[in-house]
Structures are given as C-alpha cells and as structure tokens.
Amino acid sequence: MIVYLNGEFLPSGEARISPDDRGFVFGDGVYEVTRAVRGQPFAAEAHWKRLETGLRELGIRTSLDSGRILEIYLRLLSENALEDGEATIYLQVTRGRAPRAHAFPPATIQPTVYAFASRFSPPIEQRRAGVNAITYPDIRWSRCDIKTVNLLPNVLAKQKAVEMGGWEAVLVRDGVLIEGSSSNLFGVIDGELRTYPRTNYILPGITRQVVLELAAELGIPAREAPIFVGEMGRLEELFLTGTATDVQGIVTLDGYRVGDGVVGPITKALWEGLMGRLGSSIS
Amino acid sequence: MIVYLNGEFLPSGEARISPDDRGFVFGDGVYEVTRAVRGQPFAAEAHWKRLETGLRELGIRTSLDSGRILEIYLRLLSENALEDGEATIYLQVTRGRAPRAHAFPPATIQPTVYAFASRFSPPIEQRRAGVNAITYPDIRWSRCDIKTVNLLPNVLAKQKAVEMGGWEAVLVRDGVLIEGSSSNLFGVIDGELRTYPRTNYILPGITRQVVLELAAELGIPAREAPIFVGEMGRLEELFLTGTATDVQGIVTLDGYRVGDGVVGPITKALWEGLMGRLGSSIS
16 A cells, blocks of 8 residues: 655555654644545545644644645555545644654644545445444543544444444433544434534534535435434434445444334435435445 | 664664554553653552553553563663663553554554653752643543543643743633643642542542652641632642652742742642652752
8 A cells, every 4th residue: 555644655564653743642633534436535625624624723734735635635546546436535634743742842843744545345235224333421522523633532432332233332421412433423303304513522524514415405304403312212213424434324222223223214315315426336 | 862662672763653553543542651760760660550550441452561661661761871860751552553443453453662761850940939820621531530642632731821821731620620731730728738539530640649648748638629710719829740740839820829929838848758759859
C-alpha cells in the first residue's frame, strides 16, 4: 500500500513518525474518513470543511486546502489501484512533533499529515439483514462535535458491543440515545424520523446530513430531537449512519427486538436513496 | 538523547513508530511521568501500579513488570548522564500497530512501549512565589482516573491558562473545583486542607497521596471533600500537586487574590515536607 505522509507518497511499511508527535502523546489532532466510488471522493468538500473547523477549534495551522487534499486523495486512489469499485480514504492532521508539554508549541512546528486509502466493499447483505446493537454509557468529553483522535471512549464502547455480539454501541447520556460510537443514530417513532440535534454532544455527520435531505425529498417527516431511553420500547425503526456505515438498520437493541425485528421501510428507503447519491450498486 | 522504544535504546532522532499505531490514531494508551533524584526513581512502584491498573482497564496486555521498568529507567538515567541532580522519566504504552478499526485488534498485536528521561530542575523561586491560575470548564470524559494519552481537553485548558498569563487551569465540573489540567488540587478553608475525593473524576495522584500522608504527619487537619465554586472567596490557601509540580502554591485565581496573595504556611510546610521525602534540595 502506498500512503501519504508529510508531502511524500511512500510504501506504508516505510511511513514512520516520531513518538514525540503530539498525535501520539496527547491525541492532539483531527481526522476524516471519506468514501470514494469509482475513483471519485464523495462529499470531499463537506469533509474538508469539517476538518478545517476542527483544526480551527484546536488552533492547528496548516497550509492544506481542499484542492491539495483532493490531489492527495486522487493520487492515493490511483497509486493503490482503487479507481474502480469503492474505497475509503483516511486523513489525519496532528499538531506535529515537539518536546512534550501540554500547552501549544511554537507556531514554527509543522503539523503532521497522514493519509491512506483502502478497498471498501459495502456489506450489502448486512445492510439488508440489520445488526444487533447495545446501549452503553456516553462517557466521552463534551466536545463530541470535533472529530479528534481522542477516541478511547469510542474504542471501549465498540469493543463492548463486539464482546456482546453486537455491531455498534448506542451511547446514552443523561437518559438520551445520542449516537453510535462511530456513527450517528436515527429512530422512527409514530412514523416520524428523529435524530439528536446538532450540538456539542454529537458529531455533525456528513451522511447524517444527506439522510436528512433525503428524508425531506422522500416526504418522510423528520425532526432533530432527542430519543429518550424511556421511548426505546416505542421505536418502530432504528438505524445508524456514517461514511462507511451508510444507512445500517438495527434490529435488536440490548437483545430486545426493535419494531418488527427487521430492517423497516423508512430505513430501507433512505439506504436506497443514499446508495443512489453515492452511485453505489446495491444489486 | 537516548530513548527507549520497544526493547531498544537508541538516539531519539532514530526512534520511529508507524502512524498506524493505535496511540496515534485513537490515543489508545496510558502513560506515567516519574521523578528521579540523584539517579533514584521516586515512588516507582506506585507509578507502576497505576500504569498496570490503566492497562488492565483498557485491556492492554504486556509482558512488562515493575522490575523491567526499573531497569529501563535506570539505563535511561545512565545513558543520558542524568544520575546526578534531578530528572523526569516519561513512559507510554499503547495497544500497538494494527489496521485501523475501533474494536481491539487480535491479542497477537504487540503493545508499543516508549520511554525517555529529561533533566528536571525544580523552579524553586516559582514554588516560593506562587503562580497565577484560571478556572476552566472540565470538559473531559468521565474516566479521569485512568492516565490515558487522550489529553486534548487538558491541552486546551493549559493553553488557555498560558494565554491568560496563568500557569495552570483549575478544572470546574458541576460547580466544584476538581483538579488542574495536569495536577491535583488542594485548598485550605477554615484551616482545614481539602482535596477532591478519589473518584472517576480525578487522577489518583502519587504526589497527592504523599501530601495527604505528610498532612497527617504534620497534624494538619485534612479531608477528601469537594471545594465548591461558591467557596472560592473563602480559600485561605490553594495549591497544586504533581510529579513535576511538587507542591505549587496558587496566589491568584482568575485574577483574584487567594488568601493573602502569598504562598501560605500550610502550602509551604507541605512543600518542604515533600522535598524532604524526595531528597530534593530547596536551598
């Protein structure tokens, strides 16, 4: 695999950073995962804008811009023979290497930029069949809107889900179903689609936004509002969204059947709509 | 500088890790900073126990033990001519390099172990003079008892303190002064020493524990109990503790004088007591 690191394209085995990188000692950086279909990154501009917002929030200055990022993405796809079919592209920017001290280093320190592309084959059968999920306490910090690499609580939640035979953990904060450990969450109650509002407690998902647009186009009533734990028994449908999650129906939550225990009609319609937007085949 | 990385002692410029290390992409690891005085690591066993607890909490398995760690520490001190005077030794253990996926990788993945030692000269004049601090919202996750490298909220708080002309940020959660961004916090009200109880909201500081022991020895009344924001005006003394913080008096908080605006008698007595324990000179 050929990866990108600080201006160079090189074999992944040769990509090396210093353990003094602030990404390693503080998790001091942000990242994005972008989908590519037949060589074309999807919503690359929206991903770049979110990264740029994160960099600004953290006070990390780079000379990157959306044009340069797109060049890197296209070259990674080409170098790795990923221009047919589908792929995901990972991009991480950290504050760079500096002697360890919490406060920001001098502005002369160069950020570290790392990117790689991998083959992605959407698990069509899993999308149709639905997955099991568990609920798990949302113990994350209160700036979940910034897509940082401080991901330990997400790692622990996902691991717990896997250990329980689930595919994702639905994070619960103050009695509310917030989002997944690496995905946003939507539910259907009384025929109405609900997802947690854009606040500091969720990641502003690109796919989440596309799904809200699709719901409007398809005439599905939708509202950005909390789903309470006390409403779990009334959920008709429940699904996750994300760049590599697409629209993934949940059929059991903590072992209890959600709705009829199959991927419901609204979930299915939004999944098909998203696949259409992506240009991804579902047959 | 000679550092330790995965079994090797090598020049720091040659120490390199993969950007696929889970320490870099997830902040998936723990760390310790240990003080050494005249070649002797202080409370090395307590630091090791805390690291071991963190590794267990995160499910990271290593073949490290306290004997091996001590060997590494002593060799780092020797290789870097740090056996006279004082030094700090940094140790970080991450879950290692694996293809990026949130859930734990197979148990065959080897953890990454990185350590280095640096000269440390306690800023005696600053200890005597006291420092300015600010209050800052504690936006961290709710497992602050694990010493992980998910340190972005700490970085942002410390940076804010520096920008405001302060030395440390005192983190406030739910109306309570919890601890510093990289230190524990003690206050004196009505002649009684108070520090936040050992819960998931604070790091169980080694120096914090030593200071509580010293208070008992010196007959200073002490209680593990919250200091409320509403009590800030009643603080007679306020100080921070930590491996490289010693006992550091705070003389202004958010620009307001604490007590008489000088390092108070209890702070001074505990600082002197700690320096005695460390064998660190204060003349």
